[in-house]
Amino acid sequence: xxxxxxxxxxxxxxxxxxxxxxxxxxxxxxxxxxxxxxxxxxxxxxxxxxxxxxxxxxxxxxxxxxxxxxxxxxxxxxxxxxxxxxxxxxxxxxxxxxxxxxxxxxxxxxxxxxxxxxxxxxxxxxxxxxxxxxxxxxxxxxxxxxxxxxxxxxxxxxxxxxxxxxxxxxxxxxxxxxxxxxxxxxxxxxxxxxxxxxxxxxxxxxxxxxxxxxxxxxxxxxxxxxxxxxxxxxxxxxxxxxxxxxxxxxxxxxxxxxxxxxxxxxxxxxxxxxxxxxxxxxxxxxxxxxxxxxxxxxxxxxxxxxxxxxxxxxxxxxxxxxxxxxxxxxxxxxxxxxxxxxxxxxxxxxxxxxxxxxxxxx
Amino acid sequence: xxxxxxxxxxxxxxxxxxxxxxxxxxxxxxxxxxxxxxxxxxxxxxxxxxxxxxxxxxxxxxxxxxxxxxxxxxxxxxxxxxxxxxxxxxxxxxxxxxxxxxxxxxxxxxxxxxxxxxxxxxxxxxxxxxxxxxxxxxxxxxxxxxxxxxxxxxxxxxxxxxxxxxxxxxxxxxxxxxxxxxxxxxxxxxxxxxxxxxxxxxxxxxxxxxxxxxxxxxxxxxxxxxxxxxxxxxxxxxxxxxxxxxxxxxxxxxxxxxxxxx
Numbered sequence: 329x330x331x332x333x334x335x336x337x338x339x340x341x342x343x344x345x346x347x348x349x350x351x352x353x354x355x356x357x358x359x360x361x362x363x364x365x366x367x368x369x370x371x372x373x374x375x376x377x378x379x380x381x382x383x384x385x386x387x388x389x390x391x392x393x394x395x396x397x398x399x400x401x402x403x404x405x406x407x408x409x410x411x412x413x414x415x416x417x418x419x420x421x422x423x424x425x426x427x428x429x430x431x432x433x434x435x436x437x438x439x440x441x442x443x444x445x446x447x448x449x450x451x452x453x454x455x456x457x458x459x460x461x462x463x464x465x466x467x468x469x470x471x472x473x474x475x476x477x478x479x480x481x482x483x484x485x486x487x488x489x490x491x492x493x494x495x496x497x498x499x500x501x502x503x504x505x506x507x508x509x510x511x512x513x514x515x516x517x518x519x520x521x522x523x524x525x526x527x528x529x530x531x532x533x534x535x536x537x538x539x540x541x542x543x544x545x546x547x548x549x550x551x552x553x554x555x556x557x558x559x560x561x562x563x564x565x566x567x568x569x570x571x572x573x574x575x576x577x578x579x580x581x582x583x584x585x586x587x588x589x590x591x592x593x594x595x596x597x598x599x600x601x602x603x604x605x606x607x608x609x610x611x612x613x614x615x616x617x618x619x620x621x622x623x624x625x626x627x628x629x630x631x632x633x634x635x636x637x638x639x640x641x642x643x644x645x646x647x648x649x650x651x652x653x654x655x656x657x658x659x660x661x662x663x664x665x666x667x668x669x670x671x672x673x674x675x676x677x678x679x680x681x682x683x684x685x686x687x688x689x690x
Numbered sequence: 691x692x693x694x695x696x697x698x699x700x701x702x703x704x705x706x707x708x709x710x711x712x713x714x715x716x717x718x719x720x721x722x723x724x725x726x727x728x729x730x731x732x733x734x735x736x737x738x739x740x741x742x743x744x745x746x747x748x749x750x751x752x753x754x755x756x757x758x759x760x761x762x763x764x765x766x767x768x769x770x771x772x773x774x775x776x777x778x779x780x781x782x783x784x785x786x787x788x789x790x791x792x793x794x795x796x797x798x799x800x801x802x803x804x805x806x807x808x809x810x811x812x813x814x815x816x817x818x819x820x821x822x823x824x825x826x827x828x829x830x831x832x833x834x835x836x837x838x839x840x841x842x843x844x845x846x847x848x849x850x851x852x853x854x855x856x857x858x859x860x861x862x863x864x865x866x867x868x869x870x871x872x873x874x875x876x877x878x879x880x881x882x883x884x885x886x887x888x889x890x891x892x893x894x895x896x897x898x899x900x901x902x903x904x905x906x907x908x909x910x911x912x913x914x915x916x917x918x919x920x921x922x923x924x925x926x927x928x929x930x931x932x933x934x935x936x937x938x939x940x941x942x943x944x945x946x947x948x949x950x951x952x
Contacts, residue, residue: 521849523843524845544843545849579869582867586784588867589781589864589867590805591864591866597871603852606851607839609839615871
């Protein structure tokens, strides 16, 4: 089964396998409305979305514009290197390739993901969990229909990360739906920043999915360093203790008599980031000039000198072809993006809920 | 040979003294403009006005150094004004400001313009929430601290907010086109604006002094303080304002100096 994935999707619509990302390359400006529904006006992230019934609904949906050069392929494509559709600039160079451990295609060394099957090579390479190294084809394996049915016991664990960085107790997730919140007790009972019903975890095929149950404070997922995540109007992210909101440029309509609004000169701001200090309230704001900005505790255009959880240089926001991206630049504590409604939780991802940080293991 | 000393009747060529409506010789009518002769001012030069405006920094079309004598009682300035026109400045409303005399005093009145009239402050000026002011090329607004919306929910869930500090007021930068830019919440009791080392910094604004101005809470009131900046700090007038010799005004992109001669 092959699905048409748009180039901003991080995961295949049909099977949930990770798609190749074009993080270092400008994305198509022609991406119109995401097929899975426009980003909600409230809070949005580019964290991968899990759309209910997405496969069936989208299989018949009219095809939107697809970037011609984007090597977006379904993860279900059989590993046949001969039909490699890569554009010349991305084509494998001589011997700077390595076989994909999943499908065997020759993948350039600088690729983070296999361009044929979408295998996350970085996660595999950086994984220090021996269990995963021993089971190379665990995540994006054969089609789900061919899988042996798994017993509905523990399929995943949320490992609590203590403030000192050590691992605390783990919360087990079954293959079904698991609701988490202050009312579900256990390690969540005493977290005043969790809503009584905060989040729901479930599996879609072999991917863990988290859904925000309209919680007050939301669910944040740590983004990978140097992988740009697109920001939309209202996207919320967290850096250290700071909650920041991206606001797309908004200018009032000038009067009909031809007078323009006077103001400070600017050459096309991308939007601005605002510090969230209340439900409807923001504090300091900073516009983002066309060349982008860096955020950090000591370095950057916007600094948080009093937040010890922010790295010296933490993340950047910049624009590529009219889209605005947030990129963690290797911060110690990470940059977290608030889940807009649902998101895949890739293996090993850090998830922030209430005051607690977890690592998803499955 | 001499020139006739009066109006000459077009019918019978007789001399008709000034003020006559009909020719005394033939009865023909005298045109209205020939009945009363009066001397008009030749341009504005014949009578020095009580005050004048000098364009210090203007838009390209109007040029700099132009001066306008204010010798009528009211003088409208604006993008489509007849008396003091700035046709190429899109920051000016068609009728933007009125320079008028009230008794012996020259007054500027904002004619309900979109962008307002700014006057250079001398030292310190009181400001209120909602007031606008300019430093260098930057425009700011004084805003109130919004109501705290970070209290707990009815179900006792606490709102996770970024670390907050008490703040008496905030300064918002207003961008060309009407969008808000930088917002800086006051720490302590003041917000300082300048090119560097201030609370709000504009390293590439060449018209900004290193330490240009500050807004501070003084008791219960807010004050805008110009810190001896080179180009001055300008506050938007509310309604109208009396002018005196040496005042500077910003109307859109035009900087004007007021010279009161009388």
